[in-house]
Amino acid sequence: MNTLYSNSTVVPSGNANPINDHDDAGERGFDVYRAYQRALADEDISPPLAAIHSLTELVTSSNAGTMFELVRALNDGAETLKKRVPNPIGLTAGCELFIGFVTLFPHESASFSELKREIVHQGKSYTSQAIKFRTKIAELALGFIKDDSVILTHSYSRVVTQALLHAHTRKRISVYVTEARPRGLGLKTYGLLTAAGIPCTVVLDSAVAYVMDQVDFVLVGSEAVVESGGLINAVGSNQMAIIAKAENKPFYALAESYKFHRLFPLSQHDLPTHNSGILSFPHSMNRSATTQTRASPRLTDDVPDGSASASLPQRTMTLEQMNRNPDVDYTRPDLISLVFSDVGVLTPEGVSQYLVGMFAGL
Known part of the structure; x- marks a missing residue:
């Protein structure tokens, strides 16, 4: 039973x-x-x-x-x-x-x-x-968080948020959280952490390398943990792991065991979410319209310091541009330090072994 x-x-x-x-x-x-x-x-x-x-x-x-x-x-x-x-x-x-x-x-x-x-x-x-698995994971992660730790996290994750809130009750921590464009879910994490009194700063996705030398470790959630021991998570996690590896900073992932997934991607193109439209080039473009847009004085960057920016168009991605971008990416197991789960603290190799046993009915 x-x-x-x-x-x-x-x-x-x-x-x-x-x-x-x-x-x-x-x-x-x-x-x-x-x-x-x-x-x-x-x-x-x-x-x-x-x-x-x-x-x-x-x-x-x-x-x-x-x-x-x-x-x-x-x-x-x-x-x-x-x-x-x-x-x-x-x-x-x-x-x-x-x-x-x-x-x-x-x-x-x-x-x-x-x-x-x-x-x-x-x-x-x-x-x-x-649902209580997150509480167990938060307690396991607490043992790896020291007083005055500076932590970098990405986007929004229920289990990561709970782990950080739990750590805040026991230790002094500060958190950098990426904005996680285009949906900006990092702002949700920022709101929850600051409401609890945790010192928190939002970081541009493009500024991860800029801030990496100031953090003690990276802590991310997961969409799924796959058979290789790798991680599928909000897009941007992979590049964060690469930078952490280059800076010799631990990269920790939190994942409930029900997210362990019988999947073995070798690259980003092997993900079930990938399709031919992801990061594709438009088949046709109106060259004259593009030229006119580029020549428009409203798009120039030569704006005097202190001048009002209200006259400039809002520079955000269109829905079509968002749809051409991936929601998740794959992080290789060699970039991951440890995976915290309700079944224990596992190395990526340990995750792989656990999944093999899980699907073998052991």
Whole structure:
């Protein structure tokens, strides 16, 4: 009964069957994507947990009468979620964990209906207990944070924010946080930390190298930790790790075990979020319009010091330009010092070994 809690999960092989008019999830009109969105409305729920929550609801709604039918319905539901979400990395990890748990669940119930009820109970229990993983990780990270530590973090992460807030109750810390353009989620982290009284400064993404020699270590969250021991996180994490390595500064990642993902990228182009439009060049450009824009005096940088900038256009990326940029990137394991998880403090090699054992059902 504790398979899901122990993370000893096997992911069933084979691709999900396409959804058809006769699938179990659809017979009662259940919308797995809507259930996923409802779960995400809770600020404490991350995409992997939202995926587990929505698949748990799918089990409740399903008319499946055999384990084969139930697993097929769950695979169909997982495939639906992956297609509906632009960045499916986190939710895929959650789907893998839950479907593997269902596949290995002991068939000791008197009836299949009772078995499904027990699966639902275990799924709900796991999602409620998994939120507490961040508390354990925060306590583990505390041992590596000394008084008067200066920490650099990137974008916004629930587990990192909780770790920093916890450290603030015990030790004196100061935090640099990147703006994390284009969404600017670093400003959310800045607001939460400063509200708690932590000295905090926002750093331009392009100023990471400028500030690196002033920090003691880097602390980032994760979208997923992959089989290589590498990290998928908000774009910019990779370049931060490269700079930290060059400056001999530790680069620590915090990750709940439900973010461990059966994926082995070798480069940025291997990520599920990558597509041909990422950082592509437009097929056609209006040369005359471009020339006119460049010649426009409103765009010149020759503005006298102290003059009002209200006459200048706002220099922010357009939606089209944002869409041409990646949301996440991949950080190689050799750039990561340690991974703090609810299953312990692991080296990247240790993460790889743990994932191999996890997916081998050990």
